Amino acid sequence: DGSYRLGGLVPNTGSPQLYELHFRAPGAGLNTPSLGTADSPFIDGPQQISGISVGSGVHEEGLNLPITPNGAVYDSVLRTPVAGASLALVNVTTGDLLPGDCFDAPTQQNQVTAQDGFYKFDLSFGETSCVAGDSYAIEVTPPASGYVAMPSQIIPPSSDPSDPFSVPDCLGSVDDAIPATTDYCEVSASASIPPMPVMARSDGTRYHLNLTLSDALLPGQSQIFNNHIPIDPVLDGAVAISKTSSLINVRRGELVPYTIKVRNLFAAPLFDIAILDRFPAGFKYVEGSARLDGVALEPLVNGRDLVWDNLDLQVNSEHTLQLLLVVGSGVAEGDYVNRAQVISMITGGAASGEATATVRVAPDSVFDCTDVVGKVFVDHNLNGRQDGNEFGLSGARLVTARGLIATTDPYGRFHIACAVVPDEDRGSNFILKLDERSLPSGYRIISENPRVQRATRGKMMRFNFATTIHRVVSLDLSDGVFEPDSTTLRLQWRSKLDRLLEVLDDAPAVLRLSYLVDIEKEQLVNKRLKSLKNEIAGRWEQSARTYRLDIESEIYWRRGGPR
Template sequence: MVSVSGSQTLAPGAVATFSATYTLTQADTDGWRVDNIATAVGTAPDSSTVESASARSTVTLPGAPTISLTKSGQWIDTDGDGMVEAGERVEFTFLVENTSSENLVDVTVDDPMAAVNEAPKNINSGASATFTASYTLTQSDIDAGELHNTATVHASLPGEDPFPGDTAEATVTFPASPRLSIIKKGTLIDANGNGVADPGEEIEYTFVVENTSNVTLTDIVLDDPELNITGGPIPSLAPGESDSSTFSATYTVTQEDVDNGEHVSPPSSGEGTAPDGSKYETESHDGSGNSGDPTVIPVEKRAALAITKTGEWLDANGNGMADVGEVIEYTFVVQNTGNVALTNVSPVDSGPVFGGKTGAGTLSAFSPGPVALASGESRTFNATYTLAQADIDAAAGLNGGVSNTARAQGTDASGSIVQSDESIVQISLPAPEPVKVTLIKKSVLKSVRRGDHAPFVITARNASQANAGAVTITDIMPAGFRYVEGSAKVNGVAFTPTVNGNRIVFSDLDLGPQGSIEIQLSLQALSSVNAGQHANQATITNSHGETLAPTATAAVEVLADTAFECSDIIGTVFNDLNGNGYQDAGEPGLPNVRVASAKGWLITTDRHGRFRVPCAALPDARMGTNFILKLDTRTLPTGYQMTTENPRVVRLTAGKMTEVNFGASLGREVRLDLTPEAFLPGSAELSQAWAAGISQLLEVLSERPSSLLVVYRGSDADRSLAERRIRNIETLIAKQWRQRGSTYPLNIQTRIETGY
């Protein structure tokens, strides 16, 4: 420790000199030198203590052995890039010279930074030796800009302790090469997914910042003349490090970009601070490595249209059915789905198709007319179609029966035509109301004679709102008639039908909703036609041959020639006083008695008991015809019973009159009641006792004209047996009556009464 004289006040930048003395000790002289370290200490205006770095000084004493040390360092550029980098080496060289008159032994060099690995050496007086060492650089060495250290040489006189030798300092400076690489890249965000950039969509920019220098850079910031860059600064980047997440920016695509086919983004600028405080500035590139290159983002130009079409049938009268004059309203939404503006944009539509058939009408003009559409813009167009009957007939009731195809069309800036894909819309017209057709045929005349004309009227009516369309009405003539040429009229207008055999065909007659058709025609009754009723039929079918209404029929009677074809019947219902079955002189007629025919005719006798059936039948000219009449016994006077057969069947001959008489008389009724006990068990045969009684019954009946009523009374269980028994007893009595040769015909009536 030495005492330093006084103290001084130093202004900023001022220099002061101090001095001190030191008294040597034996130890100092034994070591041939004195080492001293000093430190400056002062007080700042705020009373804090300020201390300087220490300074060392070595004084060699006279008479000591002397040795000289020279130190130098050399940076080795391992990769040959001309830039100092961590991991590269500094090679140190130590030149030791023996400047004393004595030979020196065990000479070594001590360097606290770089290990000197060489063995001790002996150096003769005036000679020298070289030592080397290697040091690996760290980033902090490079960031410091230099490498500085001190080495010491040690030596000994032969047989003596080592003495401190010379020290030597060496400073190796490293040139700083601050550099930054900024790669700027953009990615289009296709928000609507249409595969192209549209105005209003964004480009996202990313920045990869890399320290390509040999020093650590701090406070790295980016700026851009076009973009608002967010993020940063980057606090620090060591050489070789990169950052891709700190900085970002977005850009909104404009129509100008689309029209140009690209967006050119100017280079961004970047700045970082080197360890020595200097600022390093650079510009971005697009990955090419050429600083200052702009970043170019391709923006594809694409012209495209899309169309969406809808259709709706408007039920104007609300009846739930498609009617002529109602409309289908179509809506077309056309959008510019490309990224360039289009002009003269409009739908293209050839009109609807009904059930596979082209519509009978035309689609209206589009409203509005052609328009210009910017990218992404859309416009709605409208058009209508008015239904015709042919359209309804072709499509009503078919699922999706009305089909319509449309596309959108426009023009781009180059004049090229741009078209959309087709848009198909299908709608269904409700099934038509089933046609309700009635067919009526009338005969104007009820009867005609051979050679006469028989006029007929056929009326077809459609009572529905549906269209029956083109119909065919066919008149089917009965045998023995022919069509009178020129007699046909349809709705009062002369019409020429097609005559095919007995069919008169009226084709292609229009029967619309609530419509009607009236046909007038005449048929002639030929000489070969048979007398009597003749049915004339008519049918109606649609264009598919389907029957629309039941067959209509009208009958006309062809009157017979009474002189040659008819057979009249005359007769009398008389009071058969003697019961012989014949009208004898003096036997009067019975008035108001009713006689019936098989045809349902009812004839009542006059006050004389007479009746007449004019032209009762038209007998077969070759064989004649049977005719049956029956007297209604309920209309006879009280107590009268038939004395003749009833009913009567006679044979009629054409052109001849036939007489049919019925006799009845006031007589007694004999009643015979039978029970099962009168018969053999399980048989229709009478028991012996009852069989013998038949003769007694006939004696009673022979006394005077009578009628016999046979009544069988039995149980429900033997109904079949009862019928056989009653028939058997009737036959037995009639047979024995005939065998007796009785004077009057016996009227036998039978009755079965069950439940006893």
């Protein structure tokens, strides 16, 4: 109840050594303000009593300290006192801080609040810097962290520098919350900070930072009471938010559902909250699709921003917002991020982190993709086309550059769905290769492999691969077949070329030139093979044979490699 008792003091009546009693608030520091003047039979001062003499066996009573703060600094959301806030009094006319001589206790200038948040200015007029009837401003600096700059946006002050609140005129007027105390001006009816049930910006949260003070009646005209000053906390992270979509891959024209969940993690209700949703370019909100906790609630639409405002979040309450967006027809393929955040409508600052949900706009299987179909068949007559008596090969494996693999069915057919999404403007090249190792034993590819075609969006491509069972005719060569250091065949061997062509004409075959190298140079060997290959191919074309002749070449090094 605030009572105290000191015992065992040595009597000092008649002695020049007198006692002094100093009062300190819990947690007070050097800049903690004096919150009242002592009331005792001795010499009273700001939170101190001096000149105390004690007689033998005497019990001194009535050494009291009435606490009369001007108000308290408090958290505008949690409604709790704020320690560590700094307050100063400024002369509005000059714009200067008042010197310490203007106060009964010099430490009241630039005072720092203690745990109870109380502050007090005992202004003593007389100095040129503190003239009765002037206007004064209370400047509040929040603690170093956890709070935003003054003035409060959640509970703004009720007066401003252009129209300061007149304390002398307040006494006993309608502005006096307790008219019965005609010697004091109380802004609020309670000496305690406004509790949570008192709505922000109501009469119960009124306060002033700009005052007109005088000295006709002390302290009634020189001080204001129950003037509780709010400061706004940093709300970033006060609300947990998440955003999800049930779809990952979407297509143009498709509806995309999104779910936003918010939860109040703060230890107090949050009012005037808004949910801001910013959707990607090319997407569009589906009117009438939004539901807040299952109840239809349309947002304010501003370009790509959707805003659900005037929301209240009670402590630990969770709310679910659902909406639909539609993917526009002009949206290109790729990843698209939808972002959501909780905003304080009063401060304009973020009350949560940013939640995101990403969807990928994928090609449309009908309008964008290019399918690939085709056959792997046996080409008996080597004309490159599948004729009526030519059948397909099953089990042949085809591979794309992206690693897609297709296997032919019993009829040699294959189909690769959405094998490629070509460039929208220019198209794209598509390459497909038949794996020769997957062909039945003895079969070889006689068509181009791999094959490349130009792909266009939405159009199918056909790839056919011709194979056959080949007869291989081998022609063995060595240095002795040619003139020394020349690509010309010796005369006795040139006549053998006609016989070679007759053998090749008996049935379709592949000609394989096999060169066994001894001491010849690699460059000469390559020139000889090229020259002989060109001569045989030229003779074959001139004789109008029945099929296209493929010529292969192999080199064997007797000594293990080139010299």
